[in-house]
Amino acid sequence: MRLLLISSSNVHGYVYLDHPESAMRAFLGGARRVAFVPFAAHDHDAYMTKVRERLARMDLDVIGIDDLDRADAIFVGGGNTFRLLKTLYDRNLLTTIRDRVRAGLPYLGSSAGTVIAAPTMQTTNDMPIVEPPSFAALGLVDLQINPHYLDPDPHSTHRGETREERIREYLEENDGPVIGLREGSILQVENNVITLLGEKTARLFQRGAEPVEVQPGVISVPSASSAD
Amino acid sequence: MRLLLISSSNVHGYVYLDHPESAMRAFLGGARRVAFVPFAAHDHDAYMTKVRERLARMDLDVIGIDDLDRADAIFVGGGNTFRLLKTLYDRNLLTTIRDRVRAGLPYLGSSAGTVIAAPTMQTTNDMPIVEPPSFAALGLVDLQINPHYLDPDPHSTHRGETREERIREYLEENDGPVIGLREGSILQVENNVITLLGEKTARLFQRGAEPVEVQPGVISVPSASSAD
Numbered sequence: 406m407r408l409l410l411i412s413s414s415n416v417h418g419y420v421y422l423d424h425p426e427s428a429m430r431a432f433l434g435g436a437r438r439v440a441f442v443p444f445a446a447h448d449h450d451a452y453m454t455k456v457r458e459r460l461a462r463m464d465l466d467v468i469g470i471d472d473l474d475r476a477d478a479i480f481v482g483g484g485n486t487f488r489l490l491k492t493l494y495d496r497n498l499l500t501t502i503r504d505r506v507r508a509g510l511p512y513l514g515s516s517a518g519t520v521i522a523a524p525t526m527q528t529t530n531d532m533p534i535v536e537p538p539s540f541a542a543l544g545l546v547d548l549q550i551n552p553h554y555l556d557p558d559p560h561s562t563h564r565g566e567t568r569e570e571r572i573r574e575y576l577e578e579n580d581g582p583v584i585g586l587r588e589g590s591i592l593q594v595e596n597n598v599i600t601l602l603g604e605k606t607a608r609l610f611q612r613g614a615e616p617v618e619v620q621p622g623v624i625s626v627p628s629a630s631s632a633d
Numbered sequence: 634m635r636l637l638l639i640s641s642s643n644v645h646g647y648v649y650l651d652h653p654e655s656a657m658r659a660f661l662g663g664a665r666r667v668a669f670v671p672f673a674a675h676d677h678d679a680y681m682t683k684v685r686e687r688l689a690r691m692d693l694d695v696i697g698i699d700d701l702d703r704a705d706a707i708f709v710g711g712g713n714t715f716r717l718l719k720t721l722y723d724r725n726l727l728t729t730i731r732d733r734v735r736a737g738l739p740y741l742g743s744s745a746g747t748v749i750a751a752p753t754m755q756t757t758n759d760m761p762i763v764e765p766p767s768f769a770a771l772g773l774v775d776l777q778i779n780p781h782y783l784d785p786d787p788h789s790t791h792r793g794e795t796r797e798e799r800i801r802e803y804l805e806e807n808d809g810p811v812i813g814l815r816e817g818s819i820l821q822v823e824n825n826v827i828t829l830l831g832e833k834t835a836r837l838f839q840r841g842a843e844p845v846e847v848q849p850g851v852i853s854v855p856s857a858s859s860a861d
Contacts, residue, residue: 417790447805485802527762532799533755534806536768540761553793562645564816565781571760574713577675578762588792 407432407511408545408594410519412552412586414483422459422515428591428602429513430463436477436511441467442502444492445484445517456482470498473505483516483552486529490521491537503543512545516552519586523549528575528583530568546594548626549575554585554608569608569616576612582627583610584619599624635660635739636773636822638747640780640814642711650687650743656819656830657741658691664705664739669695670730672720673712673745684710698726701733711744711780714757718749719765731771740773744780747814751777756803756811758796774822776854777803782813782836797836797844804840810855811838812847827852 409425409432416424433439439460443452457467460480468476479502481489493499506512514522520529521542528549557567566574572583585608586592592607593600601607606618611627637653637660644652661667667688671680685695688708696704707730709717721727734740742750748757749770756777785795794802800811813836814820820835821828829835834846839855 413792415792417792447802488802488806527764528760530760530793532803533757533761533768534799534803536755540764553791555791555793563781563783564641564643564645565758565783571762574675574716575760575762578716 406507406509406545406594406596408506408522408592409511409513410522410546410550410586410592410594411513411515412519412554412590413588414515416589421455424589425515425591426463428593432511432513432593433465433478437464438466438468438472438475438477439513440470440473440476440479442470442479442481442489442493442498442518443484444496445482445486445489447488452482452484456480473501476510478511478513479506480513481515481518481521483518485534486517486520486526486531487533487535487537489517490526490540490542491535493521494538499543503545506543506545519550519552519592522546525549527579528572546592546599547628549579549581549583550592551583551585552588554587554590556587569610572610572616576610579612581611584608584626585610585616599626634735634737634773634822634824636734636750636820637739637741638750638774638778638814638820638822639741639743640747640782640818641816642743644817649683652817653743653819654691656821660739660741660821661693661706665692666694666696666700666703666705667741668698668701668704668707670698670707670709670717670721670746671712673710673714673717675716680710680712684708701729704738706739706741707734708741709743709746709749711746713762714745714748714754714759715761715763715765717745718754718768718770719763721749722766727771731773734771734773747778747780747820750774753777755807756800774820774827775856777807777809777811778820779811779813780816782815782818784815797838800838800844804838807840809839812836812854813838813844827854 443449446452524544528551591602671677674680750773752772819830
């Protein structure tokens, strides 16, 4: 199984997909036809057009998910995770995508598309604007992912929960592990080896333990059961 | 129907519940026994103890939701909205609370407790750490509420959605209106009159229109159908 899980398509100081472009090129190799899934956005056509134009500059041909059989890779774009997952359920695509990726189709995800590679979407940052029939997601990796991971701002006067507090609440109710993937970071999965790409560390949360910073490179993820 | 819907129990520069205390005193009048609902937290007992101690300083007697028949008011505390709503469903309390409040029992809510006074919990900021059977909530008011409302930070390098962008996504999929209630703000509802308390304006979002700032005082909320 091959996955490239991007924290965010937009990174401060870069335009759309410029930051992850080199990692995407290396990951895709000779793949040319990419099936793009625009369901995290409200306007699918506009999103398809935007991504088709952007990927054309990488000599990639964007096709629709209806053409998945012709695709060399699948790319699930960011937006609202609830909307993305609900639409995948409504169109009966979850099993199709999971089976194809497990059979070797390279999977690219960004933001919401990265969240749903996890067992559930329960570590999303998004607002529950629509109600999917279940929070269960693709389960391509054995850890929960929180993209756009944001460190607490010591100068903030805001009293809403920090991201770390939200993930701790998740671990009050569920096993981990959860990886907080900062903007600019990417998880690459090749068979069972997970590599953290980018210059930043990631923050790994486990139930009953203090979170730790994980360095770029091959990372070892504790299993959920060992965290109990 | 009487409601006091607090954006946040904690406000910068104040300790727990100090900022809304005067509004709570005025709202409660002669009420003495308050049934507190701690289900937004993981540890119900610890939360009950904390609130019991705090409300004792206001000469209020905190009792459990099992004693709702003896209560002069109900107070639903903040925490995680998914956890709060799921627990209310699991314990079959949603209808009980709705009926009692519609029959005149004063309702205090803070943060998650304010969110669930709306028709649905779909404008929460919280992480979906558990899965309630439905996002439908108490529906005591006819507008969606986003507590801890946060203005975009023009200096931010973060590329996740701003709160305004998230509420705009909500309005792509649902009718409004949605009120963004900044920390330190309170909505008081007496029969059908809604008053914005505090010094800050609130931000009112409607489908197909630009958001507007609402001044403290009596506010008029457009109906969902007129926003179409």
